[in-house]
Amino acid sequence: MDTGDISFTSFGLVVLDEIRIPNQKPLTNILGGSGAHATLGARLFQAPPLNRTLAWPIHIGHDFPGPIADLLQSWGITLVIKEELDQPSTRGLLEYKDTTFGPKDFKYTTPVLAVDESHAEGSRILASRVYHYLATPRDIISRVSTLLAMRQEAGISSRPLIIWEPSPLACSPDNLQDCLEAARCVDVLSPNHLELAKLFSQAPGAAFAKSMIEELVTKFLDSGVGPDGTGAIVVRAGEHGCLVQSRDISPKWLPPFYGTGFVGRKDSPVVDPTGAGNAFLGGYGVGYIQTGDAVHAACYGSVAASFALEQIGMPEKVDQGDTELWNGVSVGTRLREYMSGEENKSIYA
Template sequence: YVQKDKSTRKDTQLGGGGFWACAGARIWLKPNAICMPVGGNSLTDLPGQLAGQLEKLDVQDEISMWIWREERTGGSILQSEIKYDGHERSFRYLNPRDPLTLSCIPSTSQIHSARYLHFCCPPSNLSSSLEHLLTYPGRSLVVYEPIPSACSPDHYSALRDVLPNVDIFSPNHEELELFFDISERIPHEDFYQRIESYCETRYHDLGAKTIIVRAGSHESFISNRNEAFGKIGSEWLPPYRTPTKRLRWSRIQLALGIVF
């Protein structure tokens, strides 16, 4: 974090959109109903404080919600750096690696029988996993969250190809715009109208059925055209808060909605 006097403060957190989706799901679901490939070999790949936080979400005497690598490759867990300077945010991976696809997951994993599959990857990698899904006996529902480094016009064509096969498309408000060239972006000055316009006039036209835009302290925007998910229409929703932990808006980061 860049302070007003231009000094910096560092803070290490568990993160990633996939992780926060799993952590949020724990409000309603037991650990054995959720699973996520973690990318490391074991909890020893994490600093003690972070390993403890990861363990709290899990239950040791049931099926673990974390899927560790079976081969001890010596590589560390995926790490990224997010820099905040006022309302500006930059993102980069510190140890980038190729995203996982379904074909990389061991055939014995419970992932292959999941009701919902949440992907956070470039659209080209999602295409590979969608092809693998065709070999499944049942149809898992697909949630797609684009990876920040792949949110650019270079990936627009691949995104256009996969969106009709995605059940829920969930970018954040920055990623929503970045697939378009600057000359093609919607010029609305009003933040909320701009987000709504992208969903209604761009992404639904590309085949997106249900869109959930995560906009941090600006709330979340849902635009649904799939009757299987309930009411057809759109609306803005505030963050979910448990009764015992009411949080001030000022404590929610603008870009990601992460609470400090």
């Protein structure tokens, strides 16, 4: 790939989080948001010089912290920055109910500074091969239509891979028909298993059942995913791994890198699951570019998620000669370890 091309772009938000954990001092100015974690997931697999092929348009306020700006610059990605000098940056409050990083509440504490397709106008972002969105079904229909029209006007005839995370608050039975319609305009639909269940009025407290998730996914596939019906659904299921399925791919379950489903990873250094699903999709997008295979791409996603789980906020990157280490580990080494696991050998022998 020409390093002047753009491979992956996230239209997700950048959010400065305050994190409250019982009996601990609040943590402030933690880099978060769907765009931050999705871009991380993609960046893990794109070491220099390919890091420049990753793009992230961000919308920030006058109070955006210098150290976080420096961190993003250190990734060497293509940042398109729009700054509002008279408004604060998007901030959120994440409150955990206990010290297990389980039940939590989230709310925005400042007006959201959104990112839209206008950020791509006149830039290399408009020719990106993959786009990541977190949006409501009505929004994704409108935004994809706008994006494709802009590309056509710019003389870009190829269709990008469009990955859609449905907005969690939009995953309710009232929005099911809108979600079915929206799925036809994207290439990859990726709710988590709880969001998928809520769309179909399934009790969120019900016991986890792979068969039930596959049944719900089939309903989406019967309705159609992608403009020609050949799109994929990737259900992110936390400690249960993920499901990849399409009309051409029978249900395939992959284990998480950390968890009881992956041999040798039961005693895992999991700290905070926040952003792991977003990171999964960033890794998935790059994995699909590199392999052209949805199941193989999900292996990249599972490994990307593992790095998001190991700390609050972002993993630490250091350079060791010509090799990048994230949290002291080579991403390529971890990917090979994951794909050589007994659970995955049947898929990639």
